[in-house]
Amino acid sequence: MSVITSITGCIKAEKDNVAKVVLFPGDPLRAKYIAENFLEDAILFNDVRNMLGYTGTYRGRRISVMGSGMGIPSACLYATDLYNQFDVETIIRVGSTGALTDDINLKDVIVAMSASTNSDFASQYDFPAHLAPTADWGLLKTAVDAGEAMNIPVKVGPVLSTDTFINAIPNVNEKWRNMGHLCVEMETAGLYALSMAWHKKALAILSVSDHIFKGEFLTPEEIRDGFTDMMKIALETAWAYAE
Numbered sequence: 001m002s003v004i005t006s007i008t009g010c011i012k013a014e015k016d017n018v019a020k021v022v023l024f025p026g027d028p029l030r031a032k033y034i035a036e037n038f039l040e041d042a043i044l045f046n047d048v049r050n051m052l053g054y055t056g057t058y059r060g061r062r063i064s065v066m067g068s069g070m071g072i073p074s075a076c077l078y079a080t081d082l083y084n085q086f087d088v089e090t091i092i093r094v095g096s097t098g099a100l101t102d103d104i105n106l107k108d109v110i111v112a113m114s115a116s117t118n119s120d121f122a123s124q125y126d127f128p129a130h131l132a133p134t135a136d137w138g139l140l141k142t143a144v145d146a147g148e149a150m151n152i153p154v155k156v157g158p159v160l161s162t163d164t165f166i167n168a169i170p171n172v173n174e175k176w177r178n179m180g181h182l183c184v185e186m187e188t189a190g191l192y193a194l195s196m197a198w199h200k201k202a203l204a205i206l207s208v209s210d211h212i213f214k215g216e217f218l219t220p221e222e223i224r225d226g227f228t229d230m231m232k233i234a235l236e237t238a239w240a241y242a243e
Contacts, residue, residue, distance in 0.1 A: 006081040010048055017045040018086040019055050019064040021242045023234055024079070024093045026187065028052040028067030030224055034094075035065050038231060051078065058235050061242035068093070072119050072161065072190030079191055083200050090139065090201040090241045094234045096209035096223055097159065097185040100177040104208055106216055109230050110155050110182050111135075111143050112204040117161040117189035125197055133161075133192030139203035139237060146236035152229045157182045159206070161189035173212050183208065201241070205234045 005012045025031050031052050035042040039056025046053035046066065053066035066082070068075040075093075082088040097110060104110070114134045122131045140156070147154035160181045167173075176184060188204040195202035207230040210217035218226065 004085060006085050008077055008081055010051065010077060011046050011053070011081045011086070012048050013045040013053065013086070015086055017043065017055055018053070018082065018088060019062040019242060020088060021063050021090045021092070021238045022082055022088050023063065023065040023238060024068050024075070024091050024191070025065070026068050026070050026075070026095050027224070031065045031067045033224055034231065038235060039063060039065070058242070059239055061239050063235070063238045063242050068187060071186050072117070072121050072163065075187040076121065076190045076194050079194055083194070083198050088200070090238070091191060091195065092139070092234050092238055093187060093191055093202070093204040093206075094227070094230055095185060095187065095204065095206055096227075097183040097206040099183050099208045099211040100173060100213070101182055102213070104155060104182060104211070106208050106211065106218060107226060107229065108155060108208045109147065109152060109233060110157070110159065110206045110208065111140055112159040112188050112206060113140065113156050114158045115161045115189035115192050115204070116158060116181060119161060119163045119189060121190045122193045125193070131193060133189045133196065135192060135203045136195070136201040139201055139241070142240050143203060143205055143233050143237045146233045150232055152233060154233065155182060159188055159204070160184045162186055184212065203237065205230055205237070
């Protein structure tokens, strides 16, 4: 089997070594952790720029996991390659997020129904309206059902994908919260817009690493090792769409 180098030069892998369903954490070391702790017989298919990608099996079906980097430009660079050159059908973001509402606590699981954004990413599509980047309904329902079956509480709603980790606009977090957004992160809106443009499937399942207003946060080690509930839901969702 021939090795494909993606157009961006960021993925170099045999096409058959990438599964149709990819879990998509931001941190490549979290991809490694997921492969080593949740997948069986995992093989490394990409290490270009240390953006690690692995493929293994979960309950007998092939699933890949690959880092996306931080922010919409990085995530969508890798997602574009996966969708278009490696024939990936489904990408499930498994990432951390900062909570905005009072009823959400550290390590809670949030499934992103839609994603508002201050990014200009979607302008490239020349869509004659304001695009609402939205999850695939089947994936979203599967994730919520999986959470209910495992007695893991899941909150579903809109999230905010920001290009600016530190925002100079006064009270910006309050404004996002007041419009009903559950949390803020940096990738989902781009992934959803991209999946809509390419007629693929995408979902973001997020675990709360910090709370914007309560001043609470997890350590990097707790983020890496403590998102078990998110991973259980993500794996069951991926399994339903894997081969």
